[in-house]
Amino acid sequence: MxxxxxxxxxxxxxxxxxxxxxxxxxxxxxxxxxxxxxxxxxxxxxxxxxxxxxxxxxxxxxxxxxxxxxxxxxxxxxxxxxxxxxxxxxxxxxxxxxxxxxxxxxxxxxxxxxxxxxxxxxxxxxxxxxxxxxxxxxxxxxxxxxxxxxxxxxxxxxxxxxxxxxxxxxxxxxxxxxxxxxxxxxxxxxxxxxxxxxxxxNCGWECSWPQDVIERCEGRPLKNVRVSTGGECVRGELLVTRYGLEGGALYALGAALRAHPRPTLSIDFKPDSSPESLLARLGSARHNFLEEAALRWRLGETVNCLLKGLLRDSPPESAEAMVRAVKHCEIRLEKSRPxxxxxxxxxxxxxxxxxxxxxxxxxxxxxxxxxxxxxxxxxxxxxxxxxxxxxxxxxxxxxxxxxxx
Ligand SMILES: Cc1cc2nc3c(=O)[nH]c(=O)nc-3n(C[C@H](O)[C@H](O)[C@H](O)COP(=O)(O)OP(=O)(O)OC[C@H]3O[C@@H](n4cnc5c(N)ncnc54)[C@H](O)[C@@H]3O)c2cc1C
Missing domain, CATH: 3.50.50.60 (FAD/NAD(P)-binding domain)
Structure with a gap:
């Protein structure tokens, strides 16, 4: 049947x-x-x-x-x-x-x-x-x-x-x-x-984006990122949506995400760069770390806009904090889509x-x-x-x- x-x-x-x-x-x-x-x-x-x-x-x-x-x-x-x-x-x-x-x-x-x-x-x-x-x-x-x-x-x-x-x-x-x-x-x-x-x-997950992230990033892909949750880690692509995130990398972590009622997703936007090399490339920067990183690390418009939106209330105050933000960007997921x-x-x-x-x-x-x-x-x-x-x-x-x- x-x-x-x-x-x-x-x-x-x-x-x-x-x-x-x-x-x-x-x-x-x-x-x-x-x-x-x-x-x-x-x-x-x-x-x-x-x-x-x-x-x-x-x-x-x-x-x-x-x-x-x-x-x-x-x-x-x-x-x-x-x-x-x-x-x-x-x-x-x-x-x-x-x-x-x-x-x-x-x-x-x-x-x-x-x-x-x-x-x-x-x-x-x-x-x-x-x-x-x-x-x-x-x-x-x-x-x-x-x-x-x-x-x-x-x-x-x-x-x-x-x-x-x-x-x-x-x-x-x-x-x-x-x-x-x-x-x-x-x-x-x-x-x-x-x-x-x-x-x-193999579904999207919801999270609360700041309004400017929705306005500027909705429908945009985040390519070649490494995402992890609950000890599982995959590399792939994400898509920013109005309600949260979609994409193959997220789907591959489905079982690990479902194991927690409100899982946290950690995104590494620069999986091919070590923290040390990123620090070195930030060089003499002492302030405006978000702008400096966007320029010197070639972050791309979507990542840049996403980080600005997420870090608006507590912008990184050191090069080390900026590296953490880009290598371990934590997003609290609320629930899967229906x-x-x-x-x-x-x-x-x-x-x-x-x-x-x-x-x-x-x-x-x-x-x-x-x-x-x-x-x-x-x-x-x-x-x-x-x-x-x-x-x-x-x-x-x-x-x-x-x-x-
Ligand atoms: C948008 C989308 C894209 C996808 N793309 C891919 C892809 O590219 N690659 C991939 O591997 N998978 C893909 N999938 C998943 C794949 O299509 C499904 O895993 C697959 O179709 C499941 O096959 P199935 O035979 O088990 O069930 P189904 O294909 O769901 O078929 C079940 C059938 O049983 C019938 N049925 C249900 N209840 C009864 C009943 N009581 N009496 C009589 N008949 C009944 C239904 O009408 C249906 O025709 C995709 C799925 C979606 C939704």
Missing amino acids: GGGPAGLRAAEVAALGGALVIVFEQKPSVGRKFLVAGKGGLNLTHEASVDEFARHYTVAEMDSDSALALWRILLRGFDANALRLWAGSLGIETFCASSGRVYPMEMKSAPLLRRWVERLRGLGVEFRMRQRWTGLRSEKGLELEFSGASDEAGDSEVQVVRAGAAVLALGGASWPQTGSTGIWSSILGGLGVKIAPLMAS VEEAISSAGGVRFEELDESLMVRNLPGVFVAGEMLAWDAPTGGYLLQGCFSTGTCAGEGALHWTTNR
């Missing part, structure tokens, strides 16, 4: 293995979030070895070594290379940018999705749209319940479908207009499945509920894949790769379950 990348991949694997597959999707068409991802160029995956790739995933309630071991297995089943070959088999060539991010040549998802759906239809996969999964019974075989879903009229009559196995790939809770509402969590929770709360991930706006959500079905084929132990024949599982990863292609890898695993599991019974 669910026509996102994880569900479609599970359907493909099961259909290739000879299973009779039906995709149930509550929206009038499949892959709506996948199409949204295409607006940003569709970062399909990342070029990295399985070991390096696996380090980017965190799993709720799991230590980092166990998460690494789990993701090594999942990725070995369908890794970045396999994903690129798969896209190629649909006639979609990919390229790797200097950042390691992999995109389709056309930087769009629509052509890929169209050919993928055509292939699935060719494999005999049936698509039932506007069908909302509302529950299941597993006492006497697997019985799945659906309501005819229409945005205008709400749910209509309930139908029950018997199945040999089911893959739930209903997405997280971000961008609910694409169909990923996270409502499944109360249905599965009601069936006794443990679920880590769905939270915004999950509805986030690129993805953390939380979901806990892995302790599942066996190695991603089947819910207490619901035999029911498998889970994609963002509805309790893993999290930064942007960079790790999200879609995670959906494809877990979709492959769940699809294989469901196929094996139905053919060996």
Whole structure:
């Protein structure tokens, strides 16, 4: 159930293995979030070895070594290379940018999705749209319940479908207009499945900027900065927004930020310069440190304006204080932006509920894949790769379950 990348991949694997597959999707068409991802160029995956790739995933309630071991297995089943070959088999060539991010040549998802759906239809996969999964019974075989879903009229009559196995790939809770509402969590929770709360991930954070920072810096990037919080540190880019900050560097620190109710972000605006070299370049300056630093350190307009706004009430009174301000600029974050706006959500079905084929132990024949599982990863292609890898695993599991019974 669910026509996102994880569900479609599970359907493909099961259909290739000879299973009779039906995709149930509550929206009038499949892959709506996948199409949204295409607006940003569709970062399909990342070029990295399985070991390096696996380090980017965190799993709720799991230590980092166990998460690494789990993701090594999942990725070995369908890794970045396999994903690129798969896209190629649909006639979609990919390229790797200097950042390691992999995109389709056309930087769009629509052509890929169209050919993928055509292939699935060719494999005999049936698509039932506007069908909302509302529950299941597993006492006497697997019985799945659906309501005819229409945005205008709400749910209509309930139908029950018997199945040999089911893959739930209903997405997280971000961008609910694409169909990923996270409502499944109360249905599965009601069936006794443990679920880590769905939270915004890869999202902006709010802070209180002085008015002149908003007026002069809103929409401007802070390039090549090093940001840290709670012992985690990454290098990348931030974007100043009206409400606070966005950007890849912030997204990569998501798990560390969420660990604190009001986290503090420390920004190093000059990550390639040591404090000593900055001090030396300030030379004979004895006052107007902000102006002197802007000039002698080539701070750039946005950094300069940001520091002026933040330090207006207590400007640095020594060269050392100025160096501290630029190497450890501390920003108190208030809260993350709402999950509805986030690129993805953390939380979901806990892995302790599942066996190695991603089947819910207490619901035999029911498998889970994609963002509805309790893993999290930064942007960079790790999200879609995670959906494809877990979709492959769940699809294989469901196929094996139905053919060996
Ligand atoms: C703006 C944006 C840009 C992104 N860009 C990238 C990117 O470049 N690279 C990347 O790796 N990731 C990106 N992502 C994240 C990526 O798109 C998601 O992680 C991925 O789509 C999740 O796939 P999924 O199959 O798990 O779920 P989804 O794609 O969310 O699909 C779930 C499907 O299940 C359906 N559904 C839900 N509940 C029910 C129900 N009860 N009954 C029937 N159907 C149901 C939904 O309608 C939906 O079609 C982006 C996300 C956003 C929002």
